Amino acid sequence: MTEPEVAAILGAEGPFAREVPGFAPREAQQRMAEAVAEAIAERDILIAEAGTGTGKTFAYLVPALMSGRKVIVSTGTKALQDQLFFRDLPRVHAVLGSRARTSLLKGRANYLCLYRLDQSVREGNPDRQLASQLSAIRAWSARTRRGDRMEMVDIPEDSPVWPRVTSTPENCLGAECAFFDDCHVVKARRDAMEADIVVVNHHLLMADLALKQEGFGEILPGADAFILDEAHQIPELAGQFFSQSVSARQMTDLAHDALAEAQGVTGATSQLLEPVEVVQDLVRRLRLAMDSLPPKGPFGALDRDSTVHDLLTELRDVMAALSDLLGSLGERSRGLANAFERAQMLSLRLDRIAEEHSASDVRWYETFPRGFALHATPLDLASPLRAMRMATDAAWIHTSATLSIAGDFGHFARQLGIEDPQTLHVESPFDYKRQALAYLPKDLPDPSARDFTDKVIAAIRPVLDASDGRAFLLFTSHRALRRAAELLEGRVPWPLFVQGSAPRHRLLEEFRASGRGVLLGAASFWEGVDVAGEALSVVVIDKLPFAMPDDPVLQARLEALEEAGINPFMGWQVPTAVIALKQGAGRLIRDVNDRGVLVLCDPRLSTKGYGRLFLASLPPMPRTRELSDVTAFFAQGELAG
Ligand code: SF4
Known part of the structure; x- marks a missing residue:
C-alpha cells in the first residue's frame, strides 16, 4: 500500500469517515499518516510535531497496522498505554478489518x-x-x-x-x-514476541534497550519500527535509564529476601542474620545522617560530611561481606544464588558510584522521607541513545505536540543524537484566533519578588470573575502553589482543588464534575491532563518553567555546555522551558468547540529578548495586555452560547 493510499484511509471517502461517529477528516492527520508510512517503509528517523487535536494516535496507528511489519508503539505512561491498547488500537483495528496481532507489554x-x-x-x-x-x-x-x-x-x-x-x-x-x-x-513476553504491534511504555522500552535489564532483550530489537508518542519525555527518561543507581530500598529488600530464602536451607539463617541486620541498621542510620543535607545534591556533599562518609564506607564493606557470604551459600539453593547475584550487583554499583568510575558521569544523591538513592548519570545521553537506535536497524518515529522551539527541531534532535532527521510539523486544526486569547497582565513584578505570588493572584482574580472559575492555575514551585492556596481558600466563590489534597485523578474528576472549579497544580498537572469543554476555560501560568537550578545533574550539564563554548542558558535552559510551557499551555484548548484564555504572568516574556522565543512557540492566538479584552472575550462567549 502506498503512502497516499494510507492517508486516504483517514480521508473524507475513507472507512474512518464512514464508520467512526464524529470522525472529522483532517488534512494534517493525513499528512502525518503519510509521513509515518514512509518512515516505516524506509526505516527512517522521523520527528513529527502534531499540534493538539490533530489526531496523531490514528495518524500513526493506521500506517503501523497497514505496514505488515512488527511495530513497537511506546507511550509516556502506563495509563496512556492502557488507553491506547484498550481503546484506540481496537477501534483502528476494527475499522481497518486488520488481522495484525496486538499485545500489551509492561515492565x-x-x-x-x-x-x-x-x-x-x-x-x-x-x-x-x-x-x-x-x-x-x-x-x-x-x-x-x-x-x-x-x-x-x-x-x-x-x-x-x-x-x-x-x-x-x-x-x-x-x-x-x-x-x-x-x-x-513470561506469558506477556511470549505474546509480545508473537505480536505485530506491541504497545509498551517509555520506561520499559528504555530499560529494555538501554540496559537489557528487564530480560525482554530479544523482543524489542526484533522490531521494524518504533513509534514514540509523547517523545518530548525521552531526554529526561534517558538520563534515568543510562544512570547507575542504588537505593536504600534495593538494599533492604535484598536483606529481607536473603533471609526469606535462607529459611529452607539448614544453617543459612544463623549465618546471614547478623550481616543482614547490620545492612538494615546501616541503611537506616545513613538515611538519618543524611537529614542534615539538602534533599538532593552532588555526591561530594556526602563525602564532606564525616558521619555520612563513614557510614557509607561501612555500608560498602558490609554489602561486600554479605555478597561474599551469599556467594558461599549460593550453591545450596536457587533463591540464595539469586540473592548473591543481587548483592554482588548492588555492591559493585555502590563502589562505582562512590569511587567516580567515569569523569563524564555526574554523581549525586537524593533523599526521600524513608529512603535515599545514589546515582551516577552520564552527561552525554546522545551517544547511548544513538547506539540504542543503531542496534535496532528500525524506523524511529518520534511524535508529540511539543518538540520544536518556534518551529525548530534542533534542540530535540541534538539531545537524542539525531543527525539530519526527517521532520514534520502539522498544525492543530483548532482555530486559535477565534477560540483563544493570551493575556499578559501589566505591572507584575519580577518573578523573584517576594510578593510575586500575591500579585499574581490579585491580577488573575478579575479573570476568574469573568470566567466564573473554570480555571487551572499552574505553578512552577510547590511554595507558590501553597501560597496561592492560602490566598484563595475561603475567599472565592468557586470550589478549589489543590494538588496534594487528594490523588490526582480524583482532583481531576471532581474538577470536571464541578463545572466551575479552580484547580491549583504544580509539576504533574502541566502534562497529560485533558479537560475538554467548558469546565476548563482559563489556564494561568505563574512563571516561565525553568528547571530548578539546584538539580545536580542540570548544574553539571550547564557547566559542561559552558566549557564547550555553548551558552547554557540559551542552549539548554530556554529550549527546555519552552517545551514545558507549551505543555502547560496545551491544557487550554482540547477540542474544536473549546474557548479559553491563557494567562501568562511572567513579565520576562515581554521584558527579555528570549521572551519572544516562548511566545513564538505557542499556538497562534491573539495576545493582549488589557483586562477589558478578557472580559469581552468571555462576554462574547456568553452571547454566542
Ligand atoms: S519468579 Fe517465577 S513466577 Fe515470578 S516472575 Fe520469575 S518466573 Fe515468573
Missing part, C-alpha cells in the same frame, strides 16, 4: 509474580492491612488472565504489598521457577 513490576505471592503467603504478615491486601491479591490471582496489577484498583499503587508479590530482574528465578509455565511475565 515486570506490573505483573503478579506467582512465586513471590506463594512465598509471601507462606511467610504470613503481622500487619493487618497488608495481610488483607495479600489475601485479596491471592483471590484475584485465581481469576486474572493477565496478572496486571492495574486490575487491582483498590490496592494503592504505593502499597508495600506490591514489591512482595511482584518480581525484579534480580529476584526472578527464570526457567528454574516452579511457576514458570503459568508466569504472567
Whole structure:
C-alpha cells in the first residue's frame, strides 16, 4: 500500500469517515499518516510535531497496522498505554478489518509474580492491612488472565504489598521457577514476541534497550519500527535509564529476601542474620545522617560530611561481606544464588558510584522521607541513545505536540543524537484566533519578588470573575502553589482543588464534575491532563518553567555546555522551558468547540529578548495586555452560547 493510499484511509471517502461517529477528516492527520508510512517503509528517523487535536494516535496507528511489519508503539505512561491498547488500537483495528496481532507489554513490576505471592503467603504478615491486601491479591490471582496489577484498583499503587508479590530482574528465578509455565511475565513476553504491534511504555522500552535489564532483550530489537508518542519525555527518561543507581530500598529488600530464602536451607539463617541486620541498621542510620543535607545534591556533599562518609564506607564493606557470604551459600539453593547475584550487583554499583568510575558521569544523591538513592548519570545521553537506535536497524518515529522551539527541531534532535532527521510539523486544526486569547497582565513584578505570588493572584482574580472559575492555575514551585492556596481558600466563590489534597485523578474528576472549579497544580498537572469543554476555560501560568537550578545533574550539564563554548542558558535552559510551557499551555484548548484564555504572568516574556522565543512557540492566538479584552472575550462567549 502506498503512502497516499494510507492517508486516504483517514480521508473524507475513507472507512474512518464512514464508520467512526464524529470522525472529522483532517488534512494534517493525513499528512502525518503519510509521513509515518514512509518512515516505516524506509526505516527512517522521523520527528513529527502534531499540534493538539490533530489526531496523531490514528495518524500513526493506521500506517503501523497497514505496514505488515512488527511495530513497537511506546507511550509516556502506563495509563496512556492502557488507553491506547484498550481503546484506540481496537477501534483502528476494527475499522481497518486488520488481522495484525496486538499485545500489551509492561515492565515486570506490573505483573503478579506467582512465586513471590506463594512465598509471601507462606511467610504470613503481622500487619493487618497488608495481610488483607495479600489475601485479596491471592483471590484475584485465581481469576486474572493477565496478572496486571492495574486490575487491582483498590490496592494503592504505593502499597508495600506490591514489591512482595511482584518480581525484579534480580529476584526472578527464570526457567528454574516452579511457576514458570503459568508466569504472567513470561506469558506477556511470549505474546509480545508473537505480536505485530506491541504497545509498551517509555520506561520499559528504555530499560529494555538501554540496559537489557528487564530480560525482554530479544523482543524489542526484533522490531521494524518504533513509534514514540509523547517523545518530548525521552531526554529526561534517558538520563534515568543510562544512570547507575542504588537505593536504600534495593538494599533492604535484598536483606529481607536473603533471609526469606535462607529459611529452607539448614544453617543459612544463623549465618546471614547478623550481616543482614547490620545492612538494615546501616541503611537506616545513613538515611538519618543524611537529614542534615539538602534533599538532593552532588555526591561530594556526602563525602564532606564525616558521619555520612563513614557510614557509607561501612555500608560498602558490609554489602561486600554479605555478597561474599551469599556467594558461599549460593550453591545450596536457587533463591540464595539469586540473592548473591543481587548483592554482588548492588555492591559493585555502590563502589562505582562512590569511587567516580567515569569523569563524564555526574554523581549525586537524593533523599526521600524513608529512603535515599545514589546515582551516577552520564552527561552525554546522545551517544547511548544513538547506539540504542543503531542496534535496532528500525524506523524511529518520534511524535508529540511539543518538540520544536518556534518551529525548530534542533534542540530535540541534538539531545537524542539525531543527525539530519526527517521532520514534520502539522498544525492543530483548532482555530486559535477565534477560540483563544493570551493575556499578559501589566505591572507584575519580577518573578523573584517576594510578593510575586500575591500579585499574581490579585491580577488573575478579575479573570476568574469573568470566567466564573473554570480555571487551572499552574505553578512552577510547590511554595507558590501553597501560597496561592492560602490566598484563595475561603475567599472565592468557586470550589478549589489543590494538588496534594487528594490523588490526582480524583482532583481531576471532581474538577470536571464541578463545572466551575479552580484547580491549583504544580509539576504533574502541566502534562497529560485533558479537560475538554467548558469546565476548563482559563489556564494561568505563574512563571516561565525553568528547571530548578539546584538539580545536580542540570548544574553539571550547564557547566559542561559552558566549557564547550555553548551558552547554557540559551542552549539548554530556554529550549527546555519552552517545551514545558507549551505543555502547560496545551491544557487550554482540547477540542474544536473549546474557548479559553491563557494567562501568562511572567513579565520576562515581554521584558527579555528570549521572551519572544516562548511566545513564538505557542499556538497562534491573539495576545493582549488589557483586562477589558478578557472580559469581552468571555462576554462574547456568553452571547454566542
Ligand atoms: S518466573 Fe520469575 S516472575 Fe515468573 S513466577 Fe517465577 S519468579 Fe515470578
